[in-house]
Amino acid sequence: MATKPSSLREQEHHNPEDSVVMFQPLSSCAQASFWQEMAKLKVDVLGLDQKPLAITGTYTATGQNSSASASIPARLSVGGESWLASKAEIIAAGPSPGMKGQGERPRTCNLTKDCWVPGVVHNFNTDEAFRAFDKRAWMDRLGLQVWRDIMEPGRDAAVLRDPGRLARFGTLCFADIKRNVFIYWFAFPAVVRDGRPVLSSLLPHPPFHDPPPQTADDRGGGSSSLSLEVCPLDAYEKMDRSHGEQQQVMFGYVDPGSVPDAPGWPLRNFLLLLANRWGLCEATVVCYRGRVTGPTHDPKAGGNGSHLNPLGGAQAMRGSFVLHVSLAPLASSPSSSPPGALTTTGWEMHKGKYMPRRVDLSATMDPIRLAEQSVDLNLKLMRWRLLPALDIAALARTKCLLLGAGTLGCSVARGLLGWGVRTITLVDNGRVALSNPVRQSLFEYTDCADGGKPKALAAATALRRIFPGVVAEGHVMTIPMPGHPVSSPAEEASARREVELLDKLVAEHDVIFLLTDTRESRWLPTVLGAMHDKILVNAALGFDTFMVMRHGAQPTPPLTSVAPSCSGGEDGGTARESKARTGKGSPGPADGDGIGCYFCNDVVAPDDSTKDRTLDQQCTVTRPGLAPVASALAVELMVALLHHPLRHRAPADGGEASGLGHRFLDDPDRPLGILPQQIRGYLAHFTTILPVTRAFQHCTGCAPAVIEAYKREGAGLVLRVCNEQGVLEEMTGLAQMRRETDALELSWSEDEDEEEEEELEGGGKEKEVEMGEKEQKGREKPTQEWNVKEEEKKSDGVDLALEDLAIEHAGIRRTGGNCE
Incomplete structure (x- = not known):
C-alpha cells in the first residue's frame, strides 16, 4: 500500500466506456526437484497417509517491457524447497533455517524478492482415487479458506x-513412484461474486517513472511532491480514514502477468478484500511488473513506511501500470460467512482444456541414481504396513x-x-569353470574363456553390472x-600375506559369511x-541336506558397554537389551555369549x-535347489540379527520348534521373527530343525x-x-x-577284567553267562570321544542322531562336505 499524491489523480486516463477487468491466469511451473522431494517424502515418511500437506x-x-513479454505466461513456481514447511511439521524437526512456510514468511516491502504464497498438496495413493x-x-x-x-x-x-x-x-496429484510418473492438477482459487470489478481508468506510465522538475524550494531541502510512502497492508487497517482527500491511498502488489494492461491473477482476491473487508467502492491499484531496486527509508519523512526513490527506481519500473477500478458494493455488513452460495474458479488449463497434466521424469534422471531409488523402493514399501521397524539405512551401511x-x-x-546392502567383498582362489x-x-x-576368469573378480564385476550403486570388490586369495x-619359503611368504589380508578384511567388515x-x-x-x-554366518551343503548357523559372540563386559543395535535408537534400549540378554521368553538354552x-561339536582338530x-x-x-535355499536363509538370518538390540549376542531361539513362531509375533526385539542358532534342512523329507549348541571350552575355532x-603369534x-599335527589339540x-x-577307559577295562576273573573262579556257568552279557554291553558302549560328545549334546538339549555324529567325526559331514 502507498499513499498517493494529489497530482496523480489529475494524470489518470479515464476509460470512456467502462469495461470489466480481465485477469491473466497463473500457470504452474513444477520443477523436477519438487516431484523428487515429494516422492522421497511419500516413500520415507508418509507411506499410506493421504492427508493434505502444506507447501509454498x-x-x-516479469521484469520485461509489456510489448516484449506478452507471450510469457504468469508463472507460479514450486521446487524442492517448497516442502520445507511440510518436512518440519511431519518429522517434527522444528523449523528449518530460512524456511518460508505458511505463516513464517518475513514481513518486507522489498519488491526485489520473490513473492512466497502458501499452498496445499493432496497426493493420492492410487490413480483411481485421484480421478x-x-x-x-x-x-x-479452498475458496472458503480465502474468504475466511x-x-x-x-x-x-x-x-x-x-x-x-x-x-x-x-x-491434486498421483505419484507413480515406481515409474517416476506424476499426474497433477494445479488450482489457483479465486472467489467469484455477482458484481465484478469494473475498470474506470488506466495509467500505463505512472508519473513517478521520471524525476520531477526541482523548484527552488526543492533544492532548499523540500521533498518531491511525487514521492510515495510505502506501507505494509495492515497500516490501512489502523489508518484514520476520515480525512478523505487529505490523504489519498493507492494499493500495490507484485504482478506476475505479462499481458499489456491486463492485471495478473493475484489481484482478483485482493480486490475482493478491498470491497468486502473495508467496503471500498473504488480503488487505485499499482501493478508492479518491474524490478524495483528497493525502497529507501528517509528518517526525516517520519511515519512507518519507506519512500521510493524516483531516481533509483525509474528505469526498473517500466512495464508497470496503474488501474482505477470500481468495486461492487456490499450487500450486507462484513461477515466471515460468504453472502449466498460461494463459487470459486481457478483450475489450470492444459492444451486449452480443463484437464490434469502428466510428467515423466525417468528420462531426465541419472540412470545410476534412478537404479538406487528403484532398488530401495521395495524395501521402503515394506515399512508402510508389513514391517514398520525395518531399518533400511542400517542394512545399506552394513559391510x-x-x-x-x-x-x-x-x-x-x-x-x-535385494536387501539393499551396498558394500560386498568376495574372496576366492578359483576360476570360473564350464560347469559353474x-x-x-x-x-x-x-x-569361462581362456581358462576362466578368477571367480572373486568376475563375481564383483557382475554385481556392479547388475547394480552400479554397489561397492563390490574381489580378492583372489x-x-x-x-x-x-606350507613348505617352501615362497609359500610361507605368500601365506603370511594372505593371513594379514584376511585379518584386515575381517576387521573392516561387519558381517562375515563362511561359504x-x-x-x-x-x-x-x-x-x-x-x-x-x-x-559370522556359516552355510554348508550336503547332497540333500544343508546347515546354516550363526557363530556365538565372545564373552561381553557389563550391559552398559553393549553397542546399540541398528533399531535400538541412540540410547541402545538398555531395558530391552537386559531382557534380550537374559533370554526371557526364549526356549533356547543359550544366550549370544554361550x-x-x-x-564346537568336534573333539578333533580340522585336518x-x-x-x-x-x-x-x-x-x-x-x-x-539346495544352494539358493541355504543362501537365502543365511541372508535372512543376518538381516534378523541386525534388527535385534544385541545383534549376534541375541539369545538363540531353537530346540523345540513347535509353536515357536507364535511366541515372538509381538516381540519388538525380533521384528523379523525368531533368531535360531542353527537351521538344519533335509530335502529328502522337506523338513528343518533348529538345534542349539553351547560354546565348547576346548573348541579349536x-x-x-x-x-x-593368534594375538601373540599372528601368522x-x-x-x-x-x-x-596336534598343535590345536594341545x-x-x-x-x-x-x-x-x-x-578312565583303561581303568574301567581293568576293573571289568578283575570282576570277570572273580566271577569265573566262583560262579561256574552262570557267571560265565553274566560275563558274556557284560562283554556284549562293553562292545556296544560308545568310544571315549563319543561319550564326551554325547554328554555335551545332552547338556545342550540337542537331539542329533548318532549316524549324523558319526559322519561329522569321520570328517565327511553331510552338511559340510561341499566342494565348489
Whole structure:
C-alpha cells in the first residue's frame, strides 16, 4: 500500500466506456526437484497417509517491457524447497533455517524478492482415487479458506500481515513412484461474486517513472511532491480514514502477468478484500511488473513506511501500470460467512482444456541414481504396513565379506543386493569353470574363456553390472588351512600375506559369511571372526541336506558397554537389551555369549579333508535347489540379527520348534521373527530343525586359548597349525582331555577284567553267562570321544542322531562336505 499524491489523480486516463477487468491466469511451473522431494517424502515418511500437506510457491514480476513479454505466461513456481514447511511439521524437526512456510514468511516491502504464497498438496495413493475425487467441492473449500482469511476480524488478521494468503493455491496429484510418473492438477482459487470489478481508468506510465522538475524550494531541502510512502497492508487497517482527500491511498502488489494492461491473477482476491473487508467502492491499484531496486527509508519523512526513490527506481519500473477500478458494493455488513452460495474458479488449463497434466521424469534422471531409488523402493514399501521397524539405512551401511564365490557365494551376494546392502567383498582362489554358470548365478559362459576368469573378480564385476550403486570388490586369495603344509619359503611368504589380508578384511567388515568348500578352510575365518567379535554366518551343503548357523559372540563386559543395535535408537534400549540378554521368553538354552561355533561339536582338530576323495566327492554333488535355499536363509538370518538390540549376542531361539513362531509375533526385539542358532534342512523329507549348541571350552575355532595365541603369534600360529599335527589339540586341551578319557577307559577295562576273573573262579556257568552279557554291553558302549560328545549334546538339549555324529567325526559331514 502507498499513499498517493494529489497530482496523480489529475494524470489518470479515464476509460470512456467502462469495461470489466480481465485477469491473466497463473500457470504452474513444477520443477523436477519438487516431484523428487515429494516422492522421497511419500516413500520415507508418509507411506499410506493421504492427508493434505502444506507447501509454498513463488511468483515474481516479469521484469520485461509489456510489448516484449506478452507471450510469457504468469508463472507460479514450486521446487524442492517448497516442502520445507511440510518436512518440519511431519518429522517434527522444528523449523528449518530460512524456511518460508505458511505463516513464517518475513514481513518486507522489498519488491526485489520473490513473492512466497502458501499452498496445499493432496497426493493420492492410487490413480483411481485421484480421478474419483470430488474436485469441485475441494476447490470450493479452498475458496472458503480465502474468504475466511479476508474476513478474519481484528487489526492483526493474518491476511494483513501476510497478503500472500490471497494468492493461495492447491495441487491434486498421483505419484507413480515406481515409474517416476506424476499426474497433477494445479488450482489457483479465486472467489467469484455477482458484481465484478469494473475498470474506470488506466495509467500505463505512472508519473513517478521520471524525476520531477526541482523548484527552488526543492533544492532548499523540500521533498518531491511525487514521492510515495510505502506501507505494509495492515497500516490501512489502523489508518484514520476520515480525512478523505487529505490523504489519498493507492494499493500495490507484485504482478506476475505479462499481458499489456491486463492485471495478473493475484489481484482478483485482493480486490475482493478491498470491497468486502473495508467496503471500498473504488480503488487505485499499482501493478508492479518491474524490478524495483528497493525502497529507501528517509528518517526525516517520519511515519512507518519507506519512500521510493524516483531516481533509483525509474528505469526498473517500466512495464508497470496503474488501474482505477470500481468495486461492487456490499450487500450486507462484513461477515466471515460468504453472502449466498460461494463459487470459486481457478483450475489450470492444459492444451486449452480443463484437464490434469502428466510428467515423466525417468528420462531426465541419472540412470545410476534412478537404479538406487528403484532398488530401495521395495524395501521402503515394506515399512508402510508389513514391517514398520525395518531399518533400511542400517542394512545399506552394513559391510559384508563373503569367503567363497561359488554356488553359495553367488546366491548370498544376490540376496544381499535385494536387501539393499551396498558394500560386498568376495574372496576366492578359483576360476570360473564350464560347469559353474548353470549353478552359480553371477557367472556366464563368457567368463569361462581362456581358462576362466578368477571367480572373486568376475563375481564383483557382475554385481556392479547388475547394480552400479554397489561397492563390490574381489580378492583372489587362498586361505591357509590346517593339514595343508606350507613348505617352501615362497609359500610361507605368500601365506603370511594372505593371513594379514584376511585379518584386515575381517576387521573392516561387519558381517562375515563362511561359504567355502572345505571344512578346514573355515578354521582361520572362525578364529578371526571371534577375535574381532564380528557377526559370522556359516552355510554348508550336503547332497540333500544343508546347515546354516550363526557363530556365538565372545564373552561381553557389563550391559552398559553393549553397542546399540541398528533399531535400538541412540540410547541402545538398555531395558530391552537386559531382557534380550537374559533370554526371557526364549526356549533356547543359550544366550549370544554361550552359543557355539562351527567347530564346537568336534573333539578333533580340522585336518585335510580332501585326501582320498573320488571324483564325486571332489565336486559339489548337491541337489541344484539346495544352494539358493541355504543362501537365502543365511541372508535372512543376518538381516534378523541386525534388527535385534544385541545383534549376534541375541539369545538363540531353537530346540523345540513347535509353536515357536507364535511366541515372538509381538516381540519388538525380533521384528523379523525368531533368531535360531542353527537351521538344519533335509530335502529328502522337506523338513528343518533348529538345534542349539553351547560354546565348547576346548573348541579349536573359538576357544580363548586359540584367540590369545593368534594375538601373540599372528601368522606364525597359522603356519604352525598348517605344518604340525596336534598343535590345536594341545593348545585347546583336547589332547589332555583325550588322555584323561583314555586313562578312565583303561581303568574301567581293568576293573571289568578283575570282576570277570572273580566271577569265573566262583560262579561256574552262570557267571560265565553274566560275563558274556557284560562283554556284549562293553562292545556296544560308545568310544571315549563319543561319550564326551554325547554328554555335551545332552547338556545342550540337542537331539542329533548318532549316524549324523558319526559322519561329522569321520570328517565327511553331510552338511559340510561341499566342494565348489
